Amino acid sequence: AQTVTQSQPEMSVQEAETVTLSCTYDTSENNYYLFWYKQPPSRQMILVIRQEAYKQQNATENRFSVNFQKAAKSFSLKISDSQLGDTAMYFCAFLNYNQGGKLIFGQGTELSVKP
Amino acid sequence: DADVTQTPRNRITKTGKRIMLECSQTKGHDRMYWYRQDPGLGLRLIYYSFDVKDINKGEISDGYSVSRQAQAKFSLSLESAIPNQTALYFCATTRGGLAGTGELFFGEGSRLTVL
Numbered sequence: 511a512q513t514v515t516q517s518q519p520e521m522s523v524q525e526a527e528t529v530t531l532s533c534t535y536d537t538s539e540n541n542y543y544l545f546w547y548k549q550p551p552s553r554q555m556i557l558v559i560r561q562e563a564y565k566q567q568n569a570t571e572n573r574f575s576v577n578f579q580k581a582a583k584s585f586s587l588k589i590s591d592s593q594l595g596d597t598a599m600y601f602c603a604f605l606n607y608n609q610g611g612k613l614i615f616g617q618g619t620e621l622s623v624k625p
Numbered sequence: 626d627a628d629v630t631q632t633p634r635n636r637i638t639k640t641g642k643r644i645m646l647e648c649s650q651t652k653g654h655d656r657m658y659w660y661r662q663d664p665g666l667g668l669r670l671i672y673y674s675f676d677v678k679d680i681n682k683g684e685i686s687d688g689y690s691v692s693r694q695a696q697a698k699f700s701l702s703l704e705s706a707i708p709n710q711t712a713l714y715f716c717a718t719t720r721g722g723l724a725g726t727g728e729l730f731f732g733e734g735s736r737l738t739v740l
Contacts, residue, residue, distance in 0.1 A: 519665070543727040555715065555731035601667055605727045611656060611675075611719065612683070613729055615667040 512537045514604050516616035523592045524624055530577075531587045531619045533602030542606045544578065544585045545613070549599040558600070561585065589621075597623045628652045631716050631732035639740050644703040646735045648716030656721045657699040658729065659683075659691060662713040671714075674699055675721060706739040713737075 513536045523529035535544070546558040561569045561578050568576050573593075577586045589596055602616040629650045638644055648657065656675050660668040670683030672691040680691060688710060690702045703710055713736050717729040 514667075516667075545728070553713065553734045555717075555729075555734075557728050560726070560728060607725075607727060611721060611725070611727070612670055612673060613658075613717075613727070615660075615669070617665055617667045 512539075512604050512606060512614050514602055514614050514616040516600075516602055516619050518619045519617070520620045520622070522622040522624055523589075525592055525594060527592055528588060528590045529592055529621065531589075531600050531602075531621065533585045533587070533616055535583050535585065535602075535604045537583070537604065537606065539606050542604060544576075545603040545605070546574070546576070546585075546587045547601045547603060547615075548596075549601065549618075550595075550597070555601075559587065592623045594623050594625060597621060629716060629718055629730055629732040631714075631735045633735060634733065635736045637738045637740065638706055640707055642706050642739075644706050644737065646701045646714055646716075646737070648699045648701070648732055650697050650716075650718045650730075652718055652720075652730060653696075654718040654720045654730070655696065656719045656725075657693065658717045658719075659689075659699070659701045660715045660717060661685065662715060662734075668715065671701065703737075706737075708739045711737060711739045 515534050542563045544561045548556045548558045559571045573590045575588045599618045604614045632647045658673040659671040662668045674693045716732040
């Protein structure tokens, strides 16, 4: 069974600085997708970034980028120029499309951006 | 209006009561999911459905049941609520098949408290 682990329950960063959130996963599959979701205090789940395992190039969305290390089964999220609005819970998630399209989530990392 | 709508948004009930959480979507997606969020545990899959006639158990289905009344509607029931079912519940949808990206679209969550 696939598992997703986020080992940092809480993190904080100063506004305008860079922070990296860690995520590791365990799977025997070769084709899958990885996601980072953001959950602000409003509790809405928002997709931040998506990575397909067959792509070697790391995904980037504006200030958000990932470091995808397939062999190490690592998928970290880097937030550059942190803003107060980035304060949220961040979830890493894994999807094996061949096994029923079930998204498996990590435990979450609560990020606080301090002014 | 939200693409994925959950009702109620908040509910307080007593042990032993029957509770139904409803979800409807206007995205035209075929796949629908119910997740439960608990602090420190992330989101865990309760049930999922790939079409009206296809219902599947997730990792924590005990104590829950679901009904897919139409492609756009997927409800979750707690037949006899107990306090450890106190949690934030999310409905989510996605498009399956080759056109799918794996991205889940979430409702705004239903906060359930069982006293």
